[in-house]
Amino acid sequence: MALTVFGSWACSSHQGSGPAEVGAHLPLPARDITEAPPGPATAVFAGGCFWCTEAVFRQVKGVSAVLPGYAGGAADTANYEAVCTGTTGHAESIQITYDPHQVTYGHLLRIFFATHDPTQKDRQGPDTGTQYRSAVFYASLEQKEVAQAYIAQLTAAKVFPEPIVTTVEPLKAFYPAEPYHRDYADKHPNQPYIEMYALPKAEKVRHKFPDEVK
16 A cells, blocks of 8 residues: 545443534545555544444445454453453454545544544543543554544644544454444434434534545
8 A cells, every 4th residue: 555645231331422523624634545455445443432433434435344343452351341341451443344446544534533522532422431532543554654644634723622632553453342233323223322322423424424425
């Protein structure tokens, strides 16, 4: 790849992470990965409840799969019960499989930062704990540099009223979540948590990025 520079709630703390209203207008990334070999690519982001982030990215053009899971910790604690303690080092994350010739890594980052509050440390809304931290898990040097550059770009533009606390961490492993977490918002659209938090985030993407949704 090449870099281009352009001019039922099981977890007691899992109470809700509503869509952020800060950072209403995010610029396109000035730096992106624009050349990629044939075949799919993956990105791993953490932005609070993975039910919500999965619902956001499932509807993006060029995305073929979104898998909820855990990143940042060890294999023996990569389960929902353990991660909910906030002591495992894991973050609730999603692994996005996408066609880099249809949607770039930088564009995925833009949607990521537009649909959660990256100024909240170890929380999203009332969801608290390190497992709800804002994080980008990079699988390559290019992903790391693009993520760091976009955070710097957003900071310089003063898009958010508070400092961005999103961490940029190496992806050592991604552990898929238990099967009942998959497609959770689609399967439980009438659950109060989904109605209050996940569905508004999904709608926000359709409203803010109409040309980038399926």
